[in-house]
Amino acid sequence: MTQNVNDWLNAHGDYLYRFALARLRDPHQAEDAVQETMLAAIKNNSFEGESSARTWLTGILKHKIIDLQRKQIREQPLSDLIDLDASDSSMDDFFDKSGHWIDRPQEWDMPESALEQKQFLGILSECMDKLPAKLKAIFMMRDVHELENENICKELDITTTNAWVMLYRARMGLRKCLELNWVTG
């Protein structure tokens, strides 16, 4: 079995690493996720060759990624979650006292050429990495893994209201960052 796992590491390790990196956006965590996946593959040796080894390993990896994201969010002190009320002062940067936009959203010139596309994705990556860790993690769970809100709340042990507010704040932060750094039309 160990032999098998080492073969898998050689054949699929790089792919699994990229898959994890794309979702965790942290090289160390991505490496941990791959390692955990390999160890789990040894332990619950349930691979029966019906699917490809890569598909099977990716399935395990997805769970490991969510475990890591959950840990990232849960390790935050509770008080951080409580002050997440969207009506609090944290949204003062975006709206004035009467609830109007301070900077009205602009029309985005979406990238067309391959070069623009690459620049845009680069800026978006940087913007994501500027988000507070827990907002980034919940945003990735929802908008990349496309986990249902219900499942996110169960995984994270938070209320649905908290989840909506965190997602709202993550999206507000991202679009603001993009607006500042991407040329608008």
Next chain:
Amino acid sequence: MLTCKQASQLISQSLDRPLSWSSRLQLRFHLVICDACTRFKQQLNQLRSAIQRVTLHTESDSTITLSKEAKARIASAIDSKHH
């Protein structure tokens, strides 16, 4: 009448849950008269598809690999677990 702040919260939530009938109606009225929130809604949709593109992009970038050291670390973790 909804404020832009309230409307933007409903727009974000509509990506995560079905809005109530009355929220949908209020939001629709607001969007008819508010360009800024209409653009915001469009931006959130663009954002979502862009995030998925970034993910795919990283996932299929074959220049990103596990370093030799990382592979060695993982291989030794596998060994130590098994012997």
